[in-house]
Amino acid sequence: MQLSSSSAFSRRWITASRLLKSGKLKEIFIRTYRIIKRRKLKFRLIDYADWHEEWVEVGQKDTKRITELINSLPHQPFFSIVLHLDVTNHAAATSTIESIKEQIYPNWKLHIITSKNINSESLQKNISTDDDRIKITNVEDYDLNDWVIALDSQTRLGKAALFSVASSIVDTPEVSVIYSDNDHINSLGIFCDPYMKPSWNPDLFESINYLKPFTILHKNLWEKHLNPEEDLHDHLIQATKKMSAKEILHIPQILASIHIDNQKNLLVPIVNAVKNNFPTKEPLVSIIIPTRDQGQILKTCINSIYQKTKYTNFEIILIDHQSSEKKAIRVIDFLREKPNSRIEKYSGNFNFSAMVNKGAEIAQGEIITLLNNDTEIIEENWLELLVTQTIRKEVGVCGPLLLFKNRTIQHAGIHPSKNALMIHGHKHEKENSPGYFGHLQTKHEVMAVTGACLSTKKTTWDELGGFNDKNLKVAYNDVDFCLKAREVGLRVLLEPKVKLIHHESASRGVEQEILRNPRLQKEISYMKDRWGEFLFVDPASNPNLLTTEEGLSLNPHPKEIPIWKNN
Structure with a gap:
């Protein structure tokens, strides 16, 4: 997100020429100092791998702390996770399912919904489902718990994902929609390209479904999505228009990852055209x-x-x-x-x-x-x-x-x-x-x-x-x-x-x-x-980001850190 070096040089030369003509030598010195200072800062930019290790990864000490926090919750929300499989990519599905089984928070049930062209028995053999919380079916007929999460087979959850959501629900009982930040996993298995999302931004959401891939809905809101042919994004656009901002919670943590296989075009999401009504008379x-x-x-x-x-x-x-x-x-x-x-x-x-x-x-x-x-x-x-x-x-x-x-x-x-x-x-x-x-x-x-x-x-x-x-x-x-x-x-x-x-x-x-x-x-x-x-307070940014004259960069000290990192 930087100006090319040739364009930057051209722009700075024009500025310097203007200042020289006006005799503002002191201003030239100040700007030169700023450029040198910024170039030094570039070398100190944080690598995402280091940032991920410090603020996202869950170690043994973190697991122990999360377990303690789970036991201290006054009540423990229960999650129904719905995973739709319409492809036979068992490797991707296995990664998603394993990430759910690795959740430190225990109160969940996984409903794997298969399309008609997938053989459930074959799937059961290829995917380890040795957990009575996992059910495979080809019909959308299942009991829902209070909170519903719809996932696809390209999404992998972090170990602390469900705990972070459960803790947030306990702290903010008025919420009906919850979403988090996410990153991506390339073909080498490296975490990359974090998407640090803004807080609730309805105009942005109307065009871009930035709540994906980890969106948590209250059961009442999910059940209103009666038509399975209706896109969930379209449903939420209409539903959120009747909700206050307090009912929509953003957790500024990387809780999910999307497999991209180096498809960088996925980092620029699909944008829906939205037309607002123009007055009949100017x-x-x-x-x-x-x-x-x-x-x-x-x-x-x-x-x-x-x-x-x-x-x-x-x-x-x-x-x-x-x-x-x-x-x-x-x-x-x-x-x-x-x-x-x-x-x-x-x-x-x-x-x-x-x-x-x-x-x-x-x-x-x-x-x-x-x-x-x-x-x-x-x-x-x-x-x-x-x-x-x-x-x-x-x-x-x-x-x-x-x-x-x-x-x-x-x-x-x-x-x-x-x-x-x-x-x-x-x-x-x-x-x-x-x-x-x-x-x-x-x-x-x-x-x-x-x-x-x-x-x-x-x-x-x-x-x-x-x-x-x-x-x-x-x-x-x-x-x-x-x-x-x-x-x-x-x-x-x-x-x-x-x-x-x-x-x-x-x-x-x-x-x-x-x-x-x-x-x-x-x-x-x-x-x-x-x-x-x-x-x-910036409705277009995120506490994990710093906005400087050089562009966006990772905040080495996020303003909001995970509760389980806050010892």
């Missing part, structure tokens, strides 16, 4: 653009809106911060002649929040879309797609995929880092990258999106109080607004089908180092005080 969209001078980039932005936007019902509100450059004034005068535009003057020190708030006050649209003056529209359906998501009642904010001029990714959602600085996801990946396990192929919830292009309903903007123009005049105002939306139960979505070019750093100079920037220090301090731990 709602008016107020596009708010703060600007000052820099006429060429403003011209590019304005022209691209008018030339490449298929959506017709919009107005442009330009907030002019004392522009004096001749070219900028000509662009503003050109815009003034447009019937669907308004120019608002803003004076005083730079305050991005106050500028967009001023635009929102006079906005007449049902939808507000913030747009930086250094963005460029490249696809005609951008506004239609943003409106389609923003207008949904459960959505508070929606943002697009932003690209650098070289068409690599600049922004694909905002993620928190340990020092409270924000990281842009999938940065420098190719424009058409599927993203981490296909996440960039569909809309999904993220912690926040950037104010460079941010869409929200006017009612939501007003209810949340817009941007904080007192404490967050320059930075973090967009993140703060998104957190306010999530705080009241609204979703913040990334819609990667919408792509814009963001000529980053053209609007303002390169941000100074934190230690040299009292204003930024103050804004970070405010965010920490205002949001506390919620500032670090």
Whole structure:
């Protein structure tokens, strides 16, 4: 998930040339130091084999600890495991069955359902079923316990899998759906390619069944899946719409493994096309653009809106911060002649929040879309797609995929880092990258999106109080607004089908180092005080992952470790 070395070199050379022309030698030194520091960090990235050994594998000491914890449970849930076999791959089936028999947690029954073309007697001879908890049948006629797990013959469970689930059920009795992280096993039998999943993310689940391969359902929910011809994913999409997030539990542990035989295409899952209903009548969209001078980039932005936007019902509100450059004034005068535009003057020190708030006050649209003056529209359906998501009642904010001029990714959602600085996801990946396990192929919830292009309903903007123009005049105002939306139960979505070019750093100079920037220090301090731990809750990530400017990596010290490792 890294930029190619040639692309990285090209991008850094362009940046260095720009800084040289501006005389910012100190900034060049700082960036060079950062690059060297990051390259050193690359050599310290954790190998998954080492991580797996420390946090996943169950040793003798772990087994003893798990047994103690099982005996201390106030009650012990019982699991019905349903294994459908429609192939004669006895080796794969044996691996799955053996992994179930190796479970430290004892309360389970395995129902092996065979298709008509499989001889049950032959299967019984080839597969060791010397356990009265294992039954083989070719009909779906069996008694269910309180919890049901559907497995296929390519999935192998870790020894602690059922215990981890049972313990979670005891701790959170309100749950009805449980899922875990998983990794893969290649043809050499090596564990690889861990899929560290996000917490419940309904828009992502609607397109990608990321709950597989180890999904645990309460008996009541399973029994509603009456039609065996109906895909379980489709059933759960509808069922979970009637459930609260508290009823769906993610266990951030590698509890299952999928045999892939080096089929890397399996690491990019099937994505179901989901079409949200567009309003019968286009709602008016107020596009708010703060600007000052820099006429060429403003011209590019304005022209691209008018030339490449298929959506017709919009107005442009330009907030002019004392522009004096001749070219900028000509662009503003050109815009003034447009019937669907308004120019608002803003004076005083730079305050991005106050500028967009001023635009929102006079906005007449049902939808507000913030747009930086250094963005460029490249696809005609951008506004239609943003409106389609923003207008949904459960959505508070929606943002697009932003690209650098070289068409690599600049922004694909905002993620928190340990020092409270924000990281842009999938940065420098190719424009058409599927993203981490296909996440960039569909809309999904993220912690926040950037104010460079941010869409929200006017009612939501007003209810949340817009941007904080007192404490967050320059930075973090967009993140703060998104957190306010999530705080009241609204979703913040990334819609990667919408792509814009963001000529980053053209609007303002390169941000100074934190230690040299009292204003930024103050804004970070405010965010920490205002949001506390919620500032670090990321619905698009996982406690087993670290998001850095270099991309995703394994967290050497997971934020949530298995209870049986927590001695």
